[in-house]
Amino acid sequence: MNEPTCFHCGLPNPRQPYTLTIHNECRYFCCAGCQSAAKTIVDAGLAEYYKFHQPDQHPVENWLTSVGQSSFLHYDRDDTQAEFVQRQGEKLKSCILIIEGISCSACTWLIEKRLLQLTGVTSATVNASTHRLSIQWDDSTCRLSNVFQALFLIGYKASPFLPDEEEQIRHRTQRKYIFRLGVAGIGMMQAMMNAVALYSGDITQQHERWLWWTSLVLTLPVIFISAWPFFTSAWHSIKGRHLSMDVSVSIAILSAFIASCLATVTGHGEVYFESVNMFTFFLVLSRFLEFRARSLAHTQGNAIHQELPQTCQLATSEGSREVLMKDLKPNDIIQLMPGETCPVDGHITSGQSEFDESSFTGEFKSVPKSIGDAVSAGTINQHQKVTVRVAETGSNNSFHLLRTLIERAGAEKPRIAELADKGSRQFIWSTLIISVVIGLVWLWVDIDRAYWIVISVLVVTCPCALSLATPTALAQATLSLKNRGFVITRGYVLERLASLEAIAFDKTGTLTEGQFRVIKISRTSLAKDMSLTDDEILAICAELERNSEHPIARAFPWTSAEHQFEPIEGIRNLSGIGVEGSNEAGKWFLGTPAEKVLQVVSSNKVLNLTLNQQLLAIIELDDQVRATTPSTLDLLRKLNVTTHVLTGDSATDLDKQFIDLGVSGSYYGHLSAQEKVEWLNQLNNQNIAFVGDGLNDAPLLAKAPVSIAMLNATDMSKAQADVLMLTSDLQVLAYAVQLAKKTKRIIRQNLGWALVYNAVALPIAAVGWVAPWQAAIGMSVSSLLVVGNALRLRN
């Protein structure tokens, strides 16, 4: 019996899942990446991970062959390390890496355990909230590339991290918040204890004064440490001639504090230190929660991305030598090995190969190139060594042009003002004016009571609940979505998602997996005579493709020693045709059938496996729709969100499949990046979200009202996105729309409650029936209700 979900990542399994036997039990996996990660983890003696981990992980997306993994060696170079590695003493080095793919605390456990198993690693600590790994290693016994490789093999992607200015400020701010929160909490508790004694009533004059003075001393640090930033921010906003929430907060805190101080010094009047402390504590708490949700979303953005290689091989008359990228000049000739990313725009001068241009076109089938053909920077050489004559370097190459296009689109994007400030600004004005009017009236009616009544009015109408109503709900929803792998990086996303009308999807890599998979194996009678099973055929194909970087090779995951046959030697890539190699049985060939080489390739890739030129099996490959796609489209339709598909690919057999699957809007093929943006412009201001991954999606991501980048998106697309999907479970999209609607509802409830409360409390306080302590309790209860309501968004 097959299990429906992947043992490693918990996503739905395909019809023919990958299997692995762990502790005498057969486990099922959704992809080769998950399977090989699980194998590595179990082999390292860390199978206990599966006892702890929550199976809602990210699948191991990027499955690289040994050739691909050798790119990690890049990190051993001193000039690369200079950017992010610190030396600690003679042999020790340390650095910080950002890890992609962490989804629960078991992941941090696994990473730390695995890395400490490596010889030479002296310490490894993962911060579960920021996904940073601090690692220290002995340079003489361990190399940094080993660390990258070990992380990769257990299913995580690492990139070097260098804290920038903004990051350091964020770090300091977090510590400051915690300190402020702690001080306010301690002050609040102590002042409350004093307040219990004071309100008990049975207390002598002398003891009462003593307790007043104690409370005053306890409140001082709260005012000067916890509440001080409110005052400075209020001061800045007054100087900038606009009114923020902090202004009325500061007026309420300061006036209650000063009046209480006066009462303590003169010996008569009333003190409300505990109200001041409580008020401050709740304010800092709400701000801290909001800050945390906000800053966690940004932690991914700081990695140093090395999309382009820093050096390349310059071909000279005496052979080739390594040169720095910046030293290249037009008309230089460089060598490009298979698996290397082309660093420049240029033309091929010798050799022929296929190039993966998926980062530009989104099309993952590679494009054949031969002498004279143009190649673009950022594309990957798939097969054979070629030499390239440099046409454009540095800022003129197409990679940079695309970047400029993105920046322009990003600048045109309308930004909505923060929701939180919208309603409250007028509200602050009116409470201030009303307080003054009430004060003036009371000066005329009863001059003794005027001051405290004004304070009561200010506290009771303090827009605390109003100011908490929106940010708490937003922060909670953001956090809840982040836990599901839907990381929001811009403030307006939830607001727009709530009124979303349509979602446009890129196809390859978004709705589909963007990888070839075996869909059908037909064995010939010869294969049956040799009693070869499907599994053995696949194992032979895997053996033949083991050194290939071609996307097709990924369809044949390396399933290790379960099948016994002679190793195949002398494997050769035949560009555009296939691979061949031989062993004792004879000469093996896997590739496009000879009679079809010249035909226009249909969408399904058909491969022949031959032995000594006799056909053994026909293998059909195709991209597959993600397992979660149909249910996502279904859920979105129920939410009345129209779904569109925009793709740069040529039409394929999958098209009809999508319409069957329930794409409710239109389906466009053959679109360039520019046409995609034009399509969006035609929709004049419809509230539309776009989900994409490739470099060609980046301009549209920058332009769309809500842009969502997939986990495997290129870095540039990620930088443009409002939302990063850290999961390949598309259903989270529908969940996000649902939660955004719920958030909007809860914000409305909260604002409604805050307004009703104020409308009722204001007249009561104005006629002098509310003492300041009652006002403070009323305000706190009101705030707590609002926060409690927002916490419902946590599921």
Place this chain on the structure above:
Amino acid sequence: MDILLLLIPVTLLLLTVSGVLFWWTVKSGQYDDLDSPAQRILFDDDEHMIPTSKDKNDDD
């Protein structure tokens, strides 16, 4: 109740000490990760630290 005159300054002193200690814990980065320590304690990977009967015999 005059004991309050003495006890309250004592509590204030203790409070100051704990306040300074709190400042030190924040400063030394003990609150930088608010998520994983709470769950790390649940991982049963400390079997090598639990004394077995063999260890006890060794002690004897």
